[in-house]
Amino acid sequence: MAIEIERKYLVHQELLPRLEDGTRMIQGYISMQPSIRFRVIEQDVIITIKNLQKDGSRFEFETIKREVSLAEQEQLFELALFPSIEKVRYRHPYLGLVWEIDVYQRENLGLITADVELPSFDYNIKFPRWINAQREITQDSQYFNVNLGQKPYTKWRSTDE
Structure with missing residues (x-):
């Protein structure tokens, strides 16, 4: 069973390394519990099911379909519970771990987060x-x-941050 132990942080944007070779993704949700999401990356679609465990880890199952037509992608967007989010993801290795830096786009512009998956x-x-x-x-x-x-x-950023 795939278990994910992940931590997520805000970043000091002015100290970020040069971000290169990012992957643009559009992400939507078709279920909240369990969380079922889709990610469109170029012509591929990744379906992920996640469920929070009692210990704080998450069960995770992923599958991918390659070369998905625009019509099929549009159907997914229509099935989504709410508008999709867009982001560009950059991978940055550091001392044996890989940090994933997400630079959000469109309605989430200005938000940059970084997460890291831990071995324990x-x-x-x-x-x-x-x-x-x-x-x-x-x-x-x-x-x-x-x-x-x-x-x-x-x-929410002007009132909450």
Whole structure:
């Protein structure tokens, strides 16, 4: 069974390394519980099912369909519970871990987050200087992708940040 132990943080945007070779993705949700999402990356669609476990980890199952037609993609967007989110993801290796930096687009423009998947709960993270270690947002629901589709960052950032 695939289990995910992930931590998510805000970043010091001015300290970010040069971001290159990002992957543009459009993400939508077709179920909240369990979380069932789709990601469109070029002509591929990745379907992911996630479910929170009692210990804070998440069960995760993914499958991919390649060369999905525009008509099929449009059907997915119509099935989505709310507007999709768009982001560009960059992968940045650092001391044995890979940090995924998400630069959000459109209605979430201005938001940049970074997450890292850990090998164990007690793993001692060594933070890159551009990670704001005091701003862990792993459990902050307003930053969940599923919620950014419903209440985008540009709608709350002036009052909440």
